[in-house]
Amino acid sequence: MSSQVRLRLLPSARCLFDQPVQVKVEGLRSRQVVTMRARSTDETGVVFGSSATYRADGSGEIDLLRDPSLSGSYVGVEPMGLLWSMKADALHKKFQKPCALNPHVVKFSVHEEDREDRMLAEVTNERLLIGNGVSRLPVKGKNFQGVLFTPPGEGPFPAVLDLCTFASEKRASLLANKGFVVLTVPVYSDHPDNVKQMHLDHFKEACGLFTTTTKYELCEVGSKGVRIASQSKGGEIALSLTAFVPGVEATVWINGCSAVLLVPLYYKNQQIFPPLLFDTSKLIHTESGASIMKYGFENPVAEKNKDSLVPIEQAKGRFLFVASEDDLCLDSKVYMDQMVERLKHHGKENFETVRYPGAGHLLEAPYGPYCTSSFHRVLPYVVLWGGEARAHAAAEVHLWSKIQEFFKTHLSCDAAQTKPKL
Numbered sequence: 216m217s218s219q220v221r222l223r224l225l226p227s228a229r230c231l232f233d234q235p236v237q238v239k240v241e242g243l244r245s246r247q248v249v250t251m252r253a254r255s256t257d258e259t260g261v262v263f264g265s266s267a268t269y270r271a272d273g274s275g276e277i278d279l280l281r282d283p284s285l286s287g288s289y290v291g292v293e294p295m296g297l298l299w300s301m302k303a304d305a306l307h308k309k310f311q312k313p314c315a316l317n318p319h320v321v322k323f324s325v326h327e328e329d330r331e332d333r334m335l336a337e338v339t340n341e342r343l344l345i346g347n348g349v350s351r352l353p354v355k356g357k358n359f360q361g362v363l364f365t366p367p368g369e370g371p372f373p374a375v376l377d378l379c380t381f382a383s384e385k386r387a388s389l390l391a392n393k394g395f396v397v398l399t400v401p402v403y404s405d406h407p408d409n410v411k412q413m414h415l416d417h418f419k420e421a422c423g424l425f426t427t428t429t430k431y432e433l434c435e436v437g438s439k440g441v442r443i444a445s446q447s448k449g450g451e452i453a454l455s456l457t458a459f460v461p462g463v464e465a466t467v468w469i470n471g472c473s474a475v476l477l478v479p480l481y482y483k484n485q486q487i488f489p490p491l492l493f494d495t496s497k498l499i500h501t502e503s504g505a506s507i508m509k510y511g512f513e514n515p516v517a518e519k520n521k522d523s524l525v526p527i528e529q530a531k532g533r534f535l536f537v538a539s540e541d542d543l544c545l546d547s548k549v550y551m552d553q554m555v556e557r558l559k560h561h562g563k564e565n566f567e568t569v570r571y572p573g574a575g576h577l578l579e580a581p582y583g584p585y586c587t588s589s590f591h592r593v594l595p596y597v598v599l600w601g602g603e604a605r606a607h608a609a610a611e612v613h614l615w616s617k618i619q620e621f622f623k624t625h626l627s628c629d630a631a632q633t634k635p636k637l
Contacts, residue, residue, distance in 0.1 A: 222325050222336035232319055232342040233389050233580050233615060235295050240325050240336070243275040248328045249335065250287070251277075253297035255321045255584075257311040263301040263584050265289075268328065277325075289605065297323065299608035301584040307505060307597045309577070309589035313381075315344035315351060315364075315388035319583070342582070344385060346392040351384075354398065354424065358417035361400035363424070364391035372396040373626050374425040375442045376456075378418070378449030381592060386444060389580050393619055395442075398424055402448045407477075407593045415482040418452055419460050426462065440464035440532075442622045447545070447576070448593065451475050454525040455488070457532055465625035466530075467618055469537040470547040470576050473554045474515035474523035477593065491515055491523050493594060505588035505599045507543045516553050527554060528561035535567055535621045537614060539574035543601030544591075547576070569617060571610035575602025581611040 225237040243249060249271070254264045267287035269277045283292045288300035298321065303310070312319060324337035345351060348367025354360065364387050366372055377387040377399040387399035400421045403410060422441050442465040445453035450471015457463045459482060475488040491512045499507040515524055527534070538551040551568060558566055571578070577586055577600050585604040590597050602610075 220325065220335040222323060222338045224323065224338055224340055228338055229341045230343070231346055231389070231392060232344050232385070233392075233582065234342075235582065236340060237294065238279040238297065238323060240269075240271070240277040241275065243271040243277065243335075245271065245273050245275055247271045247275065248285075249277070250326045250328055250330070251279075251284075251297060252324045252326060252331070253301055253321050254324075255301060255310075255319065258313065258317075259311045261308050261311070262304045263308075263310055264304065265297050265300040265302065267297060267300075293605070295582050295608070298582045299585050299611075300604055303584075306503075307588045307590065309586040310584040312344075312385060312583070313383050315362075315384035318343045344388040349388065349391045351388070356417075356420050356424070358414070359400055359421045360404055361398050361421060362387065364388050364397045364399070366391050366394050366396065370396070373442065373622060374398075374440070375444055375622065376400065376418075376422055376425075378402060378443060378445040378452050380446070380448040385580055385583075390444070390619070390622075395622065396425070402452055403593070410478055412479050412481055412486075413452070415452070415455050415459060415480055415487070418456055422456065422460060422462065440626075442625065443467065444618065444622075445469065445471060446578070447471055448476065451480075451525060454527050454530075455480060455482075457530040457534070458526050459487075459529070461531070463530070464532045465535070465622060466532060467535045467537065467621060468551075469578055469614075470539055470542050470545060471550070472512070472515065472545055472547075473525065473527075473550040473557075474520065475525065476512060488523050488525070491520055498596065501599065503588065503599070505597045508591070508594065508596065508598050509543050509546045509601075512546075515550070524557075528558060528563055530565065533565050533567075533621075533625050534558075535569070535617070537569045537578065537617075538571070539576060539578060539602060539607075539610065540570055540572045541574060541601040541603070541606075542576045543599045544576035567621075569614065571606070571614070573603045573606025574610035575607050576600040577602075578607075578611055578614055581608065581615050583611075 219242040265288040267284035289296040319342040321340040327333040352363045375397040382401040387397040443453045446469040480488040538548040
């Protein structure tokens with residue numbers, strides 16, 4: 216490495232996962248062309264990386280807030296492009312970070328142009344999922360298991376139930392950094408092949424953690440309420456909770472379905488929804504080896520399928536419906552439009568919608584590696600998730616702020632908000 220070249224991350228090389236950093240290089244030759252790289256290894260050992268070519272200014276400096284990438288994983292001015300454009304060194308891999316305890320570690324480096332072996336400088340970025348003072352507590356109920364994240368301080372804190380298709384702590388821990396107490400619960404706690412039916416009561420029990428356990432009481436009796444964040448398969452569970460369980464004040468639905476999919480849903484020992492099943496003959500196979508599955512489910516508003524639809528008009532709380540227009544996993548934009556039409560038909564105005572052109576199915580907290588395809592896990596196929604990397608990354612930044620704004624707008628009590636800290 217060159218002792219004169221310096222690679223800096225501002226304001227600090229240690230930050231929260233959802234915080235942007237300013238990447239700067241100093242000490243280069245005037246107008247020198249270099250290659251910037253980022254590398255990270257996920258919790259399964261898969262290596263992800265990105266690279267971009269930059270030209271220094273007359274003072275020998277590069278600032279990713281200002282300067283465009285000339286070629287590489289992306290082009291143009293993209294201050295966080297080295298992060299979201301990272302790709303796996305193997306096909307069809309999604310960056311795995313299910314546990315919030317360990318930071319997302321990224322190594323940034325600057326090299327002589329097209330010479331990976333000639334490194335000029337490097338720096339390590341620690342991107343934490345849990346801020347200072349946030350507690351993490353595994354929780355096991357009678358019929359559910361999850362992880363509870365609680366902000367520092369005495370509260371009271373607004374409560375959020377985070378419904379993920381499979382166990383993931385990222386969104387929950389990052390929301391706790393913003394002043395929410397969050398219980399994350401996976402929809403599938405067993406292998407999907409072993410799940411023949413689901414019970415809404417189990418998720419209702421999870422909601423009850425906030426209202427029946429003294430340790431987690433949030434507000435005075437009579438003004439308790441829970442917000443729900445959901446995505447994909449979690450969306451239909453969230454809709455059902457909002458429709459059938461009192462006390463759900465605000466629900467975020469991201470790229471899910473308006474009906475129950477794959478397995479029947481029960482409540483109070485009775486089946487309330489038969490499922491829409493998946494027709495494998497409607498998979499569209501591509502040369503990449505991944506398939507498009509969005510057309511595999513029948514139209515939920517067709518007469519023969521209406522029993523699978525969740526009666527969201529029964530809900531007392533507010534909805535934020537979010538749909539990616541290039542979702543190749545579920546036809547989420549169509550499902551959202553159908554739900555809006557249903558609510559309007561019943562004279563309801565308790566919803567808002569957001570559409571993201573160019574975004575794919577996997578909308579997550581911002582600045583993680585964008586995933587084009589991976590193994591589905593519920594259905595045994597490698598699938599395309601859709602989206603274009605730049606548009607998808609921009610959608611994640613916007614949505615992350617939108618979710619926080621939506622939840623803070625719909626509070627039933629004067630919940631204390633804490634400033635995120637490292």
